[in-house]
Amino acid sequence: MNNPCFEQFAPIAAIATHHQAAQIIAPLAQNSPIQLWLPASLKQQGSSQHYDNSLKEHLASIWNENQALVFCLATGAVVRLIAPLLQNKAEDPAVVVVDAQGDYVISLCSGHQGKADLLTQLIASQIGATPVITGASYGLSLPAIDIFGFTYGWRKGEGDWTGVMAAVAKQQTIQIVQEAGSTLWQEHLPQKHPFSFVSDTQTEIKPQAQIWISPIKRKIAPKKDFPRVQWHPKVLWVGIGCERGTSRALIETAIDETCKTYHLATESIAGITSINLKADEAGIIEVCQRRNLILKTFTAEQLDQVHVPTPSAVVKQEVGTHSVAEAAAILAGENLLVSKQIFRADNQSGAVTVAIAQADQEYIGRTGKLYLVGIGPGNLDQITPAAKTAIIEADAVIGYSLYTDLIKSLQRSGQIVESSPITQEQQRAKRAIELAKWGLTVAVVSSGDCGIYGMAGLVLEELQAAGWNGKTPQVQIFPGISALQSAASRVGAPLMHDFCAISLSDLLTPWEMIQKRLTAAASGDFITVLYNPRSQTRTQQVVTAQSIFSQYRQPDTPVAIVHGAYRDDEQVILTTLAEMLEQPIDMLTTVIIGNTTTRNHAEWMITPRGYLGFSQEEE
Numbered sequence: 001m002n003n004p005c006f007e008q009f010a011p012i013a014a015i016a017t018h019h020q021a022a023q024i025i026a027p028l029a030q031n032s033p034i035q036l037w038l039p040a041s042l043k044q045q046g047s048s049q050h051y052d053n054s055l056k057e058h059l060a061s062i063w064n065e066n067q068a069l070v071f072c073l074a075t076g077a078v079v080r081l082i083a084p085l086l087q088n089k090a091e092d093p094a095v096v097v098v099d100a101q102g103d104y105v106i107s108l109c110s111g112h113q114g115k116a117d118l119l120t121q122l123i124a125s126q127i128g129a130t131p132v133i134t135g136a137s138y139g140l141s142l143p144a145i146d147i148f149g150f151t152y153g154w155r156k157g158e159g160d161w162t163g164v165m166a167a168v169a170k171q172q173t174i175q176i177v178q179e180a181g182s183t184l185w186q187e188h189l190p191q192k193h194p195f196s197f198v199s200d201t202q203t204e205i206k207p208q209a210q211i212w213i214s215p216i217k218r219k220i221a222p223k224k225d226f227p228r229v230q231w232h233p234k235v236l237w238v239g240i241g242c243e244r245g246t247s248r249a250l251i252e253t254a255i256d257e258t259c260k261t262y263h264l265a266t267e268s269i270a271g272i273t274s275i276n277l278k279a280d281e282a283g284i285i286e287v288c289q290r291r292n293l294i295l296k297t298f299t300a301e302q303l304d305q306v307h308v309p310t311p312s313a314v315v316k317q318e319v320g321t322h323s324v325a326e327a328a329a330i331l332a333g334e335n336l337l338v339s340k341q342i343f344r345a346d347n348q349s350g351a352v353t354v355a356i357a358q359a360d361q362e363y364i365g366r367t368g369k370l371y372l373v374g375i376g377p378g379n380l381d382q383i384t385p386a387a388k389t390a391i392i393e394a395d396a397v398i399g400y401s402l403y404t405d406l407i408k409s410l411q412r413s414g415q416i417v418e419s420s421p422i423t424q425e426q427q428r429a430k431r432a433i434e435l436a437k438w439g440l441t442v443a444v445v446s447s448g449d450c451g452i453y454g455m456a457g458l459v460l461e462e463l464q465a466a467g468w469n470g471k472t473p474q475v476q477i478f479p480g481i482s483a484l485q486s487a488a489s490r491v492g493a494p495l496m497h498d499f500c501a502i503s504l505s506d507l508l509t510p511w512e513m514i515q516k517r518l519t520a521a522a523s524g525d526f527i528t529v530l531y532n533p534r535s536q537t538r539t540q541q542v543v544t545a546q547s548i549f550s551q552y553r554q555p556d557t558p559v560a561i562v563h564g565a566y567r568d569d570e571q572v573i574l575t576t577l578a579e580m581l582e583q584p585i586d587m588l589t590t591v592i593i594g595n596t597t598t599r600n601h602a603e604w605m606i607t608p609r610g611y612l613g614f615s616q617e618e619e
């Protein structure tokens with residue numbers, strides 16, 4: 001299965017010219033949309049393709065076909081190879097260079113718009129290298145001004161982008177005037193940032209650059225005293241009513257003229273909305289295709305229930321609702337900005353009515369994703385590369401604060417990280433689903449494995465309760481090393497025979513049931529791993545567990561008590577069933593009770609699998 005984290009860059013070409021380089025980047029091409037290219041002299045097994053001509057010629061032939069190119073080659077060589085092919089930063093593919101030892105991954109070209117910076121971080125986490133990113137906003141841990149709005153589906157408007165970017169790099173004061181769109185990004189800035197959030201009318205601070213975030217289109221004079229840019233969140237819904245057969249040109253004119261008259265940015269249009277009779281209206285469909293807009297339609301009954309400023313009896317008679325354009329705009333966007341405008345053109349057929357409403361929340365226009373990620377016991381060495389890439393790629397990371405702290409070093413500038421206290425699992429699951437339904441890629445992190453007393457089950461249950469179709473939002477689960485594995489690895493090989501895990505927390509499971517399972521595990525001679533063994537208020541369960549096991553196992557049965565495995569405060573104790581309660585046990589502890597054959601040897605806990613026993617019998 002493909003690692004979904006690279007999907008947004010596809011198609012990606014990776015190029016190596018000699019054997020060692022090929023070995024370094026070949027793993028990237030496994031389970032991912034990355035196509036590995038090698039010279040014909042390096043015929044490799046697997047899915048690599050070969051080029052017969054020179055790399056220069058080959059590169060020219062694949063340059064425009066790929067969104068991203070990854071070279072494992074000297075940076076200087078790459079610079080010379082790509083120099084003749086570079087056009088401009090809006091069109092060039094992302095170019096990333098991996099050094100011949102695989103120690104560094106360099107974002108060389110199209111760091112922002114081509115997303116080379118992000119690709120660099122993903123590749124670095126995948127191969128265990130250090131990312132080298134030289135853009136100013138990355139160094140300052142700030143969201144990149146020229147791309148951060150894309151996360152929320154915003155479109156870029158006019159302005160001096162280079163000038164504003166330079167002001168950010170110089171750490172000058174950047175005034176933000178945000179009139180629409182999500183302000184989530186504002187809540188997740190580093191403590192030190194150059195932005196001042198003031199309304200247009202406040203004049204006490206002197207900005208050195210300005211960013212407008214608005215559906216209003218501002219005319220920006222080229223020689224203003226400081227650079228300005230504008231982002232346009234997709235909050236506008238254009239209600240359209242038209243006669244059958246109205247031309248695409250007339251519909252576009254009607255939309256453009258209306259926007260111009262009311263100083264609205266066409267970039268802020270999320271979609272067109274109308275009556276369902278118009279779902280097959282050729283002119284409307286063409287406009288949507290040409291401008292990458294969605295078409296939302298409503299039934300006459302739905303539209304007729306909306307209170308509109310300009311109802312029409314004629315329209316009611318024709319299609320069964322007093323209003324099409326205004327009512328549809330209000331149903332899609334809520335707040336009517338422009339009431340019904342009628343357009344006709346002498347030289348074109350048909351007539352169009354246009355009304356525009358503004359929605360409170362922008363339309364992102366992407367299918368949201370939920371990554372359910374297990375981060376392992378704590379140390380970043382113990383997290384899978386796939387889980388790392390999932391966390392880095394996500395627009396938002398949600399988790400219990402202890403866990404989001406553990407993965408702090410993976411955080412990307414501009415990323416939304418929402419941490420919450422331990423008990424708020426359900427709120428976290430609901431919040432993650434809300435953000436994913438809106439269109440974001442959300443990583444929900446659990447310690448250990450996310451599907452073992454983690455968040456994966458809860459998120460899936462909440463999705464099911466919300467009528468999820470199994471596809472939207474897309475879900476991918478990234479497994480992690482669970483506490484039973486990490487604790488076991490600290491003491492030896494205690495889980496070498498049949499084992500089970502039992503959580504002693506009776507918050508969500510009746511205590512009678514837990515006792516029943518403890519008895520079954522003890523009598524079945526399962527090695528037993530106790531999760532959530534003791535909290536500050538819940539102290540008796542582990543005492544009962546010990547007494548149940550004492551009925552079935554010898555007092556000297558080995559028991560391991562591992563606190564904070566692979567964390568800074570790790571503590572490992574090997575003890576016995578009889579003495580285990582004398583040891584410190586808390587909520588960050590995992591207890592492993594051996595079976596009747598488990599034994600200690602030196603400082604190691606071993607449960608025989610039976611190999612030695614069997615071979616002796618056979619002899």
Ligand code: SAH
Nearest residue numbers: 377448449482483531532564565587589590
């Ligand atoms: N999803 C997690 C378990 C969460 S339940 C996993 O797969 O590991 C929380 C319990 O896990 C804790 O009460 C403790 O018993 C155990 N635990 C989690 N991390 C641990 C660690 N680093 N060391 C020891 N026990 C741990």
